[in-house]
Amino acid sequence: MADTPDGIVLRRHRDLVGRRWHPWVRRFLLGLVAAVSLLALLNVFGQWPSTATVAVSAATLEIRSPPAVRGGLLFQARYTVRASRALKAATLVLGRGWLDGLTVNTIEPSPLNEASRDGRLSLELGHIPAGEKHVLYIQYQVNPTTVGSHAQTVALYDGDERLLVHERKLRVYP
Amino acid sequence: MDIVFRAAIAFLFILLLTRIVGRRELGSLEPFDLIMLIVLGDLVQQGVTQSDYSVTGLLLAGGTLALMQVAASYLSFRFRRLRPVLDGEPIVLVEDGRLLERNLGRERLTTEELAAQARLNQIDSIDKVRWAVLETSGRISFIPKQ
Numbered sequence: 001m002a003d004t005p006d007g008i009v010l011r012r013h014r015d016l017v018g019r020r021w022h023p024w025v026r027r028f029l030l031g032l033v034a035a036v037s038l039l040a041l042l043n044v045f046g047q048w049p050s051t052a053t054v055a056v057s058a059a060t061l062e063i064r065s066p067p068a069v070r071g072g073l074l075f076q077a078r079y080t081v082r083a084s085r086a087l088k089a090a091t092l093v094l095g096r097g098w099l100d101g102l103t104v105n106t107i108e109p110s111p112l113n114e115a116s117r118d119g120r121l122s123l124e125l126g127h128i129p130a131g132e133k134h135v136l137y138i139q140y141q142v143n144p145t146t147v148g149s150h151a152q153t154v155a156l157y158d159g160d161e162r163l164l165v166h167e168r169k170l171r172v173y174p
Numbered sequence: 175m176d177i178v179f180r181a182a183i184a185f186l187f188i189l190l191l192t193r194i195v196g197r198r199e200l201g202s203l204e205p206f207d208l209i210m211l212i213v214l215g216d217l218v219q220q221g222v223t224q225s226d227y228s229v230t231g232l233l234l235a236g237g238t239l240a241l242m243q244v245a246a247s248y249l250s251f252r253f254r255r256l257r258p259v260l261d262g263e264p265i266v267l268v269e270d271g272r273l274l275e276r277n278l279g280r281e282r283l284t285t286e287e288l289a290a291q292a293r294l295n296q297i298d299s300i301d302k303v304r305w306a307v308l309e310t311s312g313r314i315s316f317i318p319k320q
Contacts (some may be wrong), residue, residue, distance in 0.1 A: 016265070
């Protein structure tokens with residue numbers, strides 16, 4: 001048999017004694033990496049949008065926005081208000097979760113008025129005749145330092161009358 | 175502050191990746207390996223610095239990566255038991271001109287690849303190899319027969 005090179009222990013480095021299980025560790029870790037990719041395909045880490053609809057006798061509010069996003073991503077939220085009766089002063093009120101740690105790039109069409117309503121963002125959409133709809137788009141970007149879960153509340157008012165409220169969560173991954 | 179965490183996580187993730195993809199990918203620069211290296215570098219940069227274009231960000235990210243590297247090499251040097259985890263271990267591929275098929279298969283190395291590496295070392299036949307060892311760096315060292 002040839003002389004063994006320095007630093008080589010035949011039992012360990014040729015016969016792999018005590019190392020037989022090492023490939024299983026590698027396979028397990030590779031499986032973990034694959035599992036993360038699989039979860040991403042299942043939209044766990046964003047950013048496919050989901051749609052939620054809340055209806056009351058006066059109006060229906062449909063919100064289409066991703067429930068999960070990642071730092072730095074651009075995304076869109078779409079709010080569709082369908083009036084069953086004429087809404088004289090339709091107003092969307094967005095909770096802090098729609099603004100904290102997010103940059104609002106554009107709001108289209110521009111609301112008639114913006115204000116703070118008890119610390120929440122109030123967007124006055126104006127008059128919506130019965131049977132018509134108003135679609136509001138907000139383009140966001142996630143601030144890179146934002147992480148965690150944010151409660152996103154949406155309320156629809158007609159003047160001072162609260163018509164409906166919807167609660168959702170936005171998960172932000174680093 | 176988060177840029178330091180990002181850099182540390184990037185370092186640990188790359189360390190994990192390099193340990194699990196196997197040394198075959200580390201030692202060779204085949205087209206697919208090149209793709210992985212180049213793309214991974216760009217992805218890591220974006221994940222670490224994101225929209226931070228500042229010199230401070232560069233110092234923080236670069237400094238953190240350098241410190242993590244020094245820490246990893248110190249741990250490997252200081253604690254013998256950690257070496258297999260951090261650096262891996264050599265594996266014998268050829269003994270006295272005889273291919274150790276099981277060890278080759280474990281590292282997903284083909285006979286042709288081994289022969290090509292031997293030729294790069296001016297060895298025209300595996301029969302003339304006394305020892306071939308896949309080192310922790312991913313390179314194969316050949317000790318020819320006398």
